[in-house]
Amino acid sequence: MKDFSLLIQRLDQLTKTSEKVKVLSDYFKTAPQKDVVWAIAIWSHRRPKRPISTTLLREWAAELAGVDQWLFEDSYHIVGDLAETIALLTCKKEVTIHHSKESLSTIIEDLIALKTQSENQKKAYITTKWAELNYFGSFTFTKLLTGGFRIGISQKLMTKALESAFDIPSDEIAYRLMGKWNPTEVTLKKLLFDNDPEANQSRPYPFFLAYPVENTPEDLGDISQWSIEHKWDGIRAQLIKRNETFAIWSRGEELITEQFPELQSIKDQLKEDVVLDGEIIPIKDGLPDHFGTLQKRLNRKRITNSLLEEAPVVFRAYDLLEYQGKDFREQTYLERRNCLESIPFSGPLQLSKFKIFKNWQEVEDERLRSKEVKSEGLMLKQIDSTYGVGRKKGDWFKYKNDPLNCDAILTYVMRGHGRRSSLYTDFTFALWDRDPKDPEAKLVTFAKAYSGLTDQEFKEINRWIRSNALEKFGPVRAVKPELVFEIAFEGVAPSSRHKSGYATRFPRIVRWRKDKKIDEANRLEDLKNLVR
């Protein structure tokens, strides 16, 4: 793993994308092919299953480091990354050059084999590695154990590096890496160089992603160049029908065909072979239901009939990527839509309609209708644009509804990470569960937010916390209910995460309402009313 942890060290010390691409590309060219396959798997979220729980890892690391468990946990909270915490705590200062003699694939094979071994064997293997590796060796090793390799290497950057290493266009690489492949079995040649028709059968295309409208949509210029449709709040998915193959892929590249039995009939409904891009959305009384309903359907082992009745879904298509075996992605948006609309839509297969408006005011009016049609806002697509790979600025924009908001009371604070770890930066907010005048009224938490305050306010609140902190739970402190903040969020849905029984999406602090007393804060009921 020496060359791999050296690679991680180099990547960690670079900030420029072009330099990262070069270092990564050099690695791809020189490393053993088996290692390259694993490196690709790791950066495309295909690491082997975790052989051990992080709870045990934390216990063993604390023991090896000779610190109490609470001190380990507090340190972890401050560092914010488990592999890094373990490396910082267990590396001996004097080990400075030892990375590891084994190759990346050997280590990964060890980890796969570890899964079936006894806890003692696992512990012996892992703690020996920690003890003998240097900082980056240990960091990399633990990352392989726990997954989540986020060191500034996006899949896009990786495909660029592969392009430069092997002289295959990066879009083509992105496509070949889509779908199901198993790094323990596949060779680099098979993965990147062979054009295997069988593997192509169920392979999805890379998704094209939208950018948010930054200021106002008028900045996009000529209205006649833009197709406008509603943005549906569901699971982005690609539906593939090729010969006998019928597959539905999520944007996270998971095969979700089996999870939605009510979509199976689409296979027979489609006369031609097609690949469709669209959204799986929950439906209630003919209109989209809120996202929370759909969440009940996810990651279920068994889809019961009652669940099917309670939360039925449809596939609402808005783009066509392949037709009769022909890749359509280079056609313009309007051409693709034309072809899309020739497909018979009915039952669980729906069409997401688009319009072209005469002026931007009409677009604004349409957006105001989104509550009515139960959409999240609008999508703006350039009518001549091709279907790209990943996020590319300029062709697709999302123009979301005005965020929802409410006034809430600060109830818990938590220390920040790293440099800000001696300050309280994470705030939890609560609403009244009934009329605050009622002596039984309680505060129930519903959102946690980090951002949105000025540095000045931030300092002021931290000073206030020092004299108003109540009990302490590890890094979390309860504070006296006194400060009111306006919180904005994108959506709200039932959830067991917070005491209120509701959770918001993307909550953030809009402003500190110094003008408000706590009995002027919103009630849980107000939040429930915002559920679409």
Next chain:
Amino acid sequence: MKPDLLSFTSKGIYCAAADVYLDPWRPVDKAIISHAHADHSRYGNKKYIAHHHSVPVIKHRLGGVNIQGISWNEPFSVNGVQFTLYPAGHIVGSSLIKVMHKGEIALFTGDYKLENDGLSTPLEMQRCHTLITECTFGLPIFRWKPQQEVFSEIENWWSFNQQNSFTSVIYAYSLGKAQRLLHHLQSTHGPILVHPAIAAVNESLSTIVSFKSVQTLTADINPIDHPGALLILPPSGREAKYLKKWGELRTASASGWMATRGNRRRRNVDRGFVISDHCDFDALNTCIKYSEAEKVICTHGFTDIYSKYLRGIGFNAGTEHAEFEEEEVENSTDLLVQ
């Protein structure tokens, strides 16, 4: 129970018996100052008492204040209470302040470190009954490598940049870290230029310590004359417009906070070199054990966690709130840049 020799008030750490404050954060009549960093020696006191070596920098920063210089290891008396300064090893002139009265000994560390940086006089830890300590890096994740290792990392990085025709820029605190870099980096490597704020601090320290002579980085300097240069700037100097003409830059930060990757990313520098003028976790433990203190009070840094740790290993330890910056990051530099 007799009253504590030192107490925490809204103005600062107070010795009632002597009617004097240690590193006060609000203006007072008489202040004994541990060291010249801005959060420990603030503006507005009627009288300052500090080690001789702190005097020039305090004067440089605060102008014509009434200040008295004191030597290390030489007890002096204020209203019948005996005070002694000892080297704290943090920056030039930094001192531990020992207070002795009626057989009771209290020690205030200010900021301190165990490793000999070659510039500030090495720490002379003292025994005491009550210890008031900083614990900026009071977590076991902070463990410093020997400085020589870090300086060779810096030199390797600098060489690499030179080979690629990049200009190297290191952000370091104007008072302390900048001088430490100058002292340890080999000028045979290439030209070193420092920000005017650092040059001014060097100038005020020139009667106490000598540095290799380096150029001051001013707007009229032509980068062509200084190929392969290393620029040392305070963290606030990164917006300087004249940096543009230095071609492609590679930036680094030299600080104890660089121990974690998250901090490195947040600072948005290419490299982080882990070097600090504070004690790391092991050094704190060593010093506190040495002090044999019956009571330990943690003032700034990871006070809750560290005092809990100390209680776990048998110390009577707690925290008090002091308005010293809890982070090296915000320390002093901005005032010095002016």
